[in-house]
Amino acid sequence: MMEGAPKIHEEGPLEYIPEGADLSPEKTRSPDGELAFIIHKGGREEKPNEDRVVIDTRRNQYASVDGMGGEKNGARAAQILAEEIYKGFALGMAPKDIQDKAHARMQTENVGGACYMAFEIDGDKLRAFGAGDVELAVFRDTEVPFKSIPDQGEDPGQVSNAVSARSAGEVRPYEFDLVGGDRVIAGSDGFWEQFASKEEVASLVAGASAGEAVKILNTEAMRRQKAKGGYKDNLNIIVKDFTGSAPEAYTKTKSEKIEPVSVETAEERTGILSKIKGWFGKKFGSGEKEAGVAPEGAFDWSRVVADERIQAKIAGALVSKDYRILAKNEVDAPNASFSRDQALKDIATGKIDAARRAELLGHIKTPFTNEEESNNPQKLFASVMEYEGEIYSMPKLLAELAGHSGESLTSEMLGDMVRQYPDPIMLHDRVEQALASYARKAKSIEEAEYYKQFVRVTLWQVYGKRQEYAEQMELMEAEAGTAYAELAANTNNCQLEIMQATRAEEIFPVMEERVEEILREFQERYAREGRVFDESILYDQDFVDARYHDEVVVLGADRSAELTGVHGWGRSELANMDLDSLARVLGRPLDREKLRKYPYGVE
Incomplete structure (x- = not known):
């Protein structure tokens, strides 16, 4: 099997297979x-x-x-x-x-x-x-x-x-x-x-x-x-x-699936998920609190909860018109139902507690037995994921998690998925797979966090301002936490979060090694073609963003799959991305002629 190719596994579904592999x-x-x-x-x-x-x-x-x-x-x-x-x-x-x-x-x-x-x-x-x-x-x-x-x-x-x-x-x-x-x-x-x-x-x-x-x-x-x-x-x-x-x-969920919709309606729903993507995809900024972004770079769920219209749209975006909900204390009753409009209103206005919200969204098999359980985000999250046969959807998941801004692992994982999968429809299924699989397998949070930091820091070094890094290396080694935070906040080449200072000594050598490896690859490729590699392109903003999105997948696909148990498309997704799609992901126009001269990650 080709390296990095998708695999079927017992615990989760597979998206389409893009690789032309055996x-x-x-x-x-x-x-x-x-x-x-x-x-x-x-x-x-x-x-x-x-x-x-x-x-x-x-x-x-x-x-x-x-x-x-x-x-x-x-x-x-x-x-x-x-x-x-x-x-x-x-x-x-x-x-x-x-x-x-x-x-x-x-x-x-x-x-x-x-x-x-x-x-x-x-x-x-x-x-x-x-x-x-x-x-x-x-x-x-x-x-x-x-x-x-x-x-x-x-x-x-x-x-x-x-x-x-x-x-x-x-x-x-x-x-x-x-x-x-x-x-x-x-x-x-x-x-x-x-x-x-x-x-x-x-x-x-x-x-x-x-x-x-x-x-x-x-x-x-x-x-x-x-x-x-x-x-x-x-x-x-x-x-x-x-x-x-x-x-x-399964049949219950299938009966609630959405009916065929027009292209216009599909585009509208895609737009809603694109808004969600935009919240996660904001760059780190200067450290001041931006709209939708907490100071430490985590997603601020409270802003979503506070906006009734957005919350209602998220909750209802992909839910069928015949929105069937299990009534409280009648979870096993096959004909139990609840007004869809009233449910969305309750969710949007925050008039229901965590346990009631989970029941309304049809996620859990049995209601919580006491107030302590209903107010415990981890307990609620675990109960949701334990419901065998449930098919999760992005709106349901977001509506549920919106009330738990303290669930840092979930928000960070969602943020990573958004950055790796620019298409909102494929993103929403990828998020579901990652969260469900992560909860079932109970992988180490510390290990997952460390790897995510490694990928981000490595990519920042490869596509960031190498000279700026070199000049500040001494300072960073002496005052790793403060210096790194300042540099990360001023570096918008990657959507970077602050690396734990205790990991600095382990990361820096790997960063330098990866930089040299990438430069050698570029130089050798141009030498074979009889051309001289212009190293200044590494600092060009368009090129930086294009290569960053591509390299995240290449570096992270296999290890992410190992950590989360989710296998799927990755290596070829961004290599095949057209410039229009990339421009939409970055939220700004691109210099097409320039990028076509350097075919690393875009067509």
Whole structure:
């Protein structure tokens, strides 16, 4: 498996997979059965993998994506479509709107196109939609009661419908009623083309588990590709076994999911989360208290609580119109309900205590038994995370945590996630994963804090003003705490928090070593190209910010995953970020011509 590639794990879901890497078969449990998938280059080692998959076991939503375009960058087109499918699923957008947004981005970046098949399982209902020759079929032992219709042209290998820079394509929707024991398989044409029929596929994997089925199908597809001589194609396979209806906690949440919304509504909701991102993303400043930022750099939850309109928007941003709430002392009553408007008003105005807030938001399984527990943020947080089967959402989580400004770990972790994941929709799911996983695994807070400080300080040194650092090194060693705080407050190249003075002696040597390593890499790269590296670019504000955002992910992806137990996209996310997105993240325009001369982290 490629270094840093995402992994499926038992305790949490996976977002879309952006890396064009060969992935070994991965499997996990989804709410109603086993899931397994694989992505393989199929012998095309010399070119980027143009296949992607979307895996979201919390929402029971999946997609197989196959890029096309050759010189027009089919890998990038597949990446864009995978991102829009993932975000569209999260927002409940209509399939046509998802394709329209992907088409607009492909047109802007002038890339090729992609085919896809997306599907979700809601109760016993399979709903799918797609465009192109990515196919889906339902298997019942050796029978095939349902299969999609590929959009193929008259000539072999020709596709008559796809999402591309030229066209948004047409949506082909499907619905099918599943029964316990059914198996859903979706995959790209690199997989399906190796088999004469869906019935042949059924006979090969009848009786095998989902994980075994993926291995069998991938091995046989690769064997047949090689037998064809010069034929090579990427492939991906998703196998989803359906054992029956999902557990009650899951179906309850699914029934409350948002209905499909228009692009305008989706953009409005994205804007709300962007505001949240903006609060966390403020630079450290001069030490004076800025709006939304506490003096020590932590997020000031009290300002959110004080603003009724913002609080109500956060609480209701992604909640369905049929907002069902468990009434107090009737938590297990299936029909218990509460006025959504009244609930939001209570939350916004702070008229409910911590325990009542948690109950209204549907987070905890049983109410607290005494006043001491209800006023204990740590106890409340632990109870929320212990609720098996609950699917968290950013609005619910923020509304709950808004009353606990003293929960420093949570606010800092959210701040880190915001800085690493500029897209608000993907951010909100990443935050949920990190917090839930962190609570379950009970990792060392001290260890996590130390690592975060290490990454921030290292990056400040790499992209900060090296001369300023050198001149103040003696002072910093002598008065580590005070000097470092002053320097950090005046350095806005990175969103930096004050490092604990006791760690200074351990950090400084690593900082210098990393600086020299980065400079050597740049100089060697330019030497190979017959150019002279202009070191002054390291101090340029545009370049500094661009490289900072990229390097955070590269340095932190693996270690962050180890600390939090959350594995997912990271290394390629910012490498693929376009300049418009980066400018939005930074909140200011960029010198495009200058940045294109130094392709480190942006296109």
